[in-house]
Amino acid sequence: MVFATLDMVDDQIKTAKSVLKGLELREDGCVYVIRNSIRWAFYVHHGKLAYASHSLDSFERLERHLRGLSREVPALNDKLRSQLRLIFDDPNPDNAKYKVTSEILCTEYLALLWLVNENYLPKPLASKLVARMAQEVIESFLCLEDGQFIEKYYPHLLRNIYCKLTTSQILDVVEKRLQAWYSLGPTICSPHQCLYLVSQTSAARRMSMDTVQRLGRILRGFNFYQLGALLGKDPLMLAKQLSPMIKDGSILLRDPLPPFDLLPPTYRLSPDEEEYNINQLSETLEEFEETANDGISSISQVLAHGSPKTWKVVCIDDSESMLSIIRSYLGSEDFQVTLIQDSMKALMKITSIRPDLILLDIGMPNVDGYQLCSLIRKSSSLKDIPIVMVTGNKGLIDRARAKLAGATDYLTKPFVQSDLLKMMMRHLI
Missing domain, CATH: 3.40.50.2300 (Response regulator)
Known part of the structure; x- marks a missing residue:
């Protein structure tokens, strides 16, 4: 049986947005988009997006989002998340239990199916989980530069579908978020940048020393996505709140660690394009400046819950x-x-x-x-x-x-x- 057809894109230059919009016209199945050594997977059902993933440590992404949902479903604790990794995150794909399926169906989706079937995750929350993970993947995908995209199509192998998103829904939300990420550049240029608190004295000018010490306990090289999972907050919101301390040098940002250094940045434009886009986003920038102090207050509240533990x-x-x-x-x-x-x-x-x-x-x-x-x-x-x-x-x-x-x-x-x-x-x- 033939499981795939290969569609090589010709010399035509495409945008990531046009590739996403083209999903509406696809038959039910999976569209793999290969670009810069990364394999992006988009699962389509009746012209809508049922799931999205990329090949860079997708199980880490699942674990983070399950951690966020564990506040609503305590059964999704670290013990269960570790069990999932041991069952499904096989380090040797050649020995995978579902050898054919694993080539076509993302491994973390198999774990998601298992969670629902074993009654650890209610279907409404499975839908929420899929939507959040798809949003994160598409945020990165839309940051790809224009160019040639190689697309592969596979027949539909999703056994259960928990979420169906229209392209317009996705783009409406994600493009606004990317504008917000862009407004934090060039200092913050990726959600995968790692944060370290380097100056308690400088940070103490903005918040209490107790809050500074709590912040130092959290900022140990985790990236914005991981911090969001730790604190139960939107990574974009945390980036906005911490931006003033990053700009004044209280917090050090380091480049994304492998393999996430392969993902496209949220801020990468030529000087002329930067000037044009900054003018277009002036209202967004003003909004961020007006709420900067509120952000510091909010991060203090986030860190205030619970006493530090050794x-x-x-x-x-x-x-x-x-x-x-x-x-x-x-x-x-x-x-x-x-x-x-x-x-x-x-x-x-x-x-x-x-x-x-x-x-x-x-x-x-x-x-x-x-x-x-x-x-x-x-x-x-x-x-x-x-x-x-x-x-x-x-x-x-x-x-x-x-x-x-x-x-x-x-x-x-x-x-x-x-x-x-x-x-x-x-x-x-």
């Missing part, structure tokens, strides 16, 4: 150098880090500490990580603590063994600080 993290690894790296990555302000080299003594120490999270190396002498994880899960007082298995092995068998042993998640060596902090965000913050 998270207790236990790291078990026979490598002293690896333990040192983890300690340096986590720092000393937000995390109380306990390092354990001897796996034979680890269970007793964990029982007395009662940590909030355990980082557990797999390859240790005497008692290996799998065995220790199983022992921890047998303890009534420790069984619910998140356990992240840390290993240099990337194979499917190792991942399956970690799941059987009771691991909550899986972190592959070598990893950088942002990888570890993302894991902290997933299970603690």
